[in-house]
Amino acid sequence: MDPYEIEFIGENRIVSIIPNFSHDKIFLICGEFGPFRAGLPMNVPLWLGVMLKQKQKCRIVPPDWMDIEVLENIKEEEKRSRFFTKMPNEHYMVEAKLILGAAAEDIPRASEIKTIIKDIWDIRMSKLRTSMDALMKSGGNYGRLDHLTMMEINSVKPLLPEAMDELHRIKMMARKTMPASLNNSTFSQTGGSQNI
Amino acid sequence: MGNQSNYLSISDILVTNEKVPCKFLHDLPKMGFLDPASTEDDLKTGTNVEIPLWLAESLYSRRPPLVSVDLPKIYKEAYREILNADACTVDLHKLGQHFYELGCYIAKHDIKGEVGNTLVNTFRQRFRMILSASASTDSISALQPLSDTERERTAGAASTEKALSTWLKRGDCPLSTANMVASHRKRKRAEMEML
Amino acid sequence: MDHDGIELSDEEEEITAQTVLKTLQNAWQNERLAPEILPHQNDMVECMLGQIQHMERNINKLPKTDLRASIHKMELNRIKFIICNYLKTRLDKIEKYCISILNDEKQRLESGTNYLTHSEYKYAQEYLLNMESHLKTTALNQVPGNMQTFDLNKLVIYPNLQSHVFLKANETVTGIVLEDLTGDQDEEIDLEEGSQHILQYKPIADLVKNGKVQLV
Numbered sequence: 001m002d003p004y005e006i007e008f009i010g011e012n013r014i015v016s017i018i019p020n021f022s023h024d025k026i027f028l029i030c031g032e033f034g035p036f037r038a039g040l041p042m043n044v045p046l047w048l049g050v051m052l053k054q055k056q057k058c059r060i061v062p063p064d065w066m067d068i069e070v071l072e073n074i075k076e077e078e079k080r081s082r083f084f085t086k087m088p089n090e091h092y093m094v095e096a097k098l099i100l101g102a103a104a105e106d107i108p109r110a111s112e113i114k115t116i117i118k119d120i121w122d123i124r125m126s127k128l129r130t131s132m133d134a135l136m137k138s139g140g141n142y143g144r145l146d147h148l149t150m151m152e153i154n155s156v157k158p159l160l161p162e163a164m165d166e167l168h169r170i171k172m173m174a175r176k177t178m179p180a181s182l183n184n185s186t187f188s189q190t191g192g193s194q195n196i
Numbered sequence: 197m198g199n200q201s202n203y204l205s206i207s208d209i210l211v212t213n214e215k216v217p218c219k220f221l222h223d224l225p226k227m228g229f230l231d232p233a234s235t236e237d238d239l240k241t242g243t244n245v246e247i248p249l250w251l252a253e254s255l256y257s258r259r260p261p262l263v264s265v266d267l268p269k270i271y272k273e274a275y276r277e278i279l280n281a282d283a284c285t286v287d288l289h290k291l292g293q294h295f296y297e298l299g300c301y302i303a304k305h306d307i308k309g310e311v312g313n314t315l316v317n318t319f320r321q322r323f324r325m326i327l328s329a330s331a332s333t334d335s336i337s338a339l340q341p342l343s344d345t346e347r348e349r350t351a352g353a354a355s356t357e358k359a360l361s362t363w364l365k366r367g368d369c370p371l372s373t374a375n376m377v378a379s380h381r382k383r384k385r386a387e388m389e390m391l
Numbered sequence: 392m393d394h395d396g397i398e399l400s401d402e403e404e405e406i407t408a409q410t411v412l413k414t415l416q417n418a419w420q421n422e423r424l425a426p427e428i429l430p431h432q433n434d435m436v437e438c439m440l441g442q443i444q445h446m447e448r449n450i451n452k453l454p455k456t457d458l459r460a461s462i463h464k465m466e467l468n469r470i471k472f473i474i475c476n477y478l479k480t481r482l483d484k485i486e487k488y489c490i491s492i493l494n495d496e497k498q499r500l501e502s503g504t505n506y507l508t509h510s511e512y513k514y515a516q517e518y519l520l521n522m523e524s525h526l527k528t529t530a531l532n533q534v535p536g537n538m539q540t541f542d543l544n545k546l547v548i549y550p551n552l553q554s555h556v557f558l559k560a561n562e563t564v565t566g567i568v569l570e571d572l573t574g575d576q577d578e579e580i581d582l583e584e585g586s587q588h589i590l591q592y593k594p595i596a597d598l599v600k601n602g603k604v605q606l607v
Contacts, residue, residue, distance in 0.1 A: 001423060001424075003359055003360050003362075003363035003364075004363060008472070009416075009420070012416075021458075023458070023459075026459060026462060028463070028466050029408045029412050029442060029446070029467075030412055030466065031409050048465075048466075051461075051462070051465060055458075097363075097364070129327055129331070132323075132327065133323060133327060136320050136323040137320055137323075140320060141555075141569060141571075141590070141591070142569050142578070142580065142588070142589065143588065143589045143590075144586065144587070144588050145587045145588065145589060146585075146586050146587050147587075148587060150607050151360075153557050153587075154356075154360075155356060155357070157557075158352050158353075158356070159326070159330065159352060159353040160555075160589065161554060161555040161556065161557070161589065162349060162352065163319075163323055163326070164555040164589070165551065166296065166319065166345070166349075167316065167319055167320070168553055168555075168572070168591070169300065170296060170300060170312070170315045170316050170319055171312075171316055171572040172572060173300040173303055173312060173315075174303065174311075174312025174313055174316055174572075175312070176303075176304070176312075177304045177306065177309050177311065177312045203545050203546050203548075204546065
């Protein structure tokens with residue numbers, strides 16, 4: 001999938017905003033939101049929060065995790081652990097990019113936060129490469145990937161699944177041609193261009 | 197971009213067009229043209245000729261078989277030893293552009309049944325070459341020793357990487373990813389900007 | 392613009408628009424990531440299209456500058472994207488795996504468990520006919536008569552059910568068997584609720600179809 005599609009999926013997450021206008025409840029297909037009361041925090045989908053922010057109709061409330069101390073801890077933990085640690089939310093990168101992009105002025109110490117999120121991302125990406133290599137070496141047919149976010153999973157496509165597919169094909173063939181089961185009929189099973 | 201063999205798959209057609217060494221087990225009248233070294237009309241029993249895999253397979257699958265198929269040298273014992281020791285040192289682009297695909301077809305002609313295992317080991321070992329080639333800045337020399345499908349796979353990984361970094365860089369909040377050195381430098385710059 | 396409940400025509404069953412949207416979103420994501428074509432969700436698509444039409448009529452009544460109008464439009468565009476992309480993804484698969492899908496579908500039709508909608512089925516049949524006649528007119532008719540025999544079955548492309556996919560378990564499922572090709576020790580794994588895995592599609596295909604796992 002394209003990163004923009006993952007972003008699109010991540011945009012459904014709920015964020016908190018403080019509108020600067022008042023309006024009745026609004027009935028969207030994805031749910032009802034509001035009422036909007038100027039100055040009072042309320043929840044909306046991220047796409048709507050960003051849209052209202054762009055129209056200068058609201059401030060975005062920084063999500064709990066968008067905080068230097070919280071992020072420092074996550075970063076340390078991520079460095080220390082051999083495994084992937086649980087991220088504050090399943091679309092942290094999308095949320096960071098959109099909120100810091102549209103509403104940096106609403107987030108205290110935005111540029112430091114940006115840097116530290118980027119650090120966490122980099123640590124995880126390099127861990128991901130090491131784990132991919134380990135996965136292929138250890139067996140290459142199964143892996144458990146708890147705590148990886150969708151954007152991170154997407155970053156190893158198509159490489160990892162395709163390499164696993166290819167390895168599977170080779171193993172299937174290798175099994176057929178093991179001396180114990182040596183026979184001459186394997187070729188005709190694949191069907192295709194050799195049947196000329 | 198699946199590499200599954202299917203009737204209209206160009207890459208599969210290319211693989212089955214690769215030449216493999218064969219020995220003819222019978223005299224074949226009028227088939228002398230198959231042997232470029234021969235001037236005779238007929239092909240004699242015992243002649244060794246390299247012919248495309250698709251032809252070799254159909255001659256081999258006759259009852260009785262008209263040819264016996266030998267392994268191309270990259271699948272023979274000498275190379276198998278090298279590959280099993282350290283597959284990453286081998287230039288598959290030079291020695292076997294379709295190493296895995298042709299290997300899958302050819303493995304059954306290996307009496308010892310070891311080609312299959314060599315393919316598996318080689319693939320596993322060389323995965324890290326794809327990983328590093330897809331992230332390498334000097335992609336040309338990293339790509340050089342890779343087989344055709346390894347290159348394809350690298351290109352796939354590189355385009356994912358590119359899409360991701362374009363996404364990260366775009367918009368009001370560039371979160372550009374780069375290798376360690378670059379991000380280090382960027383950090384310094386970011387710190388200086390804040391002063 | 393209130394629409395708390397939508398009636399699904401046949402079954403008189405009330406589900407919220409929100410649920411329909413969520414179902415479509417998951418179906419879209421699964422369809423994008425599964426190697427084979429999945430059972431259609433035509434009820435949901437039809438229902439949502441009706442909803443969109445209804446909303447659009449109401450939006451047109453609002454003044455152009457109304458903030459609500461632009462919010463609703465934005466949401467409708469998002470939903471339209473999902474539906475279009477979902478249907479297009481299915482058509483891509485139908486074209487690619489045309490023959491094998493039609494073969495499977497004929498059997499499924501007998502048992503009433505069809506995966507394609509009526510119009511998708513028609514599309515698949517026409518696509519196959521067109522492809523066949525195209526191959527005949529451009530190539531086969533130009534070659535000598537004794538070489539014109541043509542076996543469509545040789546063109547069959549099957550989706551690779553052995554391909555590896557990423558999934559997240561919506562609920563705990565135990566005893567998924569992973570075939571061991573090199574040894575003879577098949578491995579069994581459990582998918583705990585919320586856990587994520589990469590594994591072959593085939594042993595979990597049914598779990599995708601019954602919603603116990605979500606492809607990611």
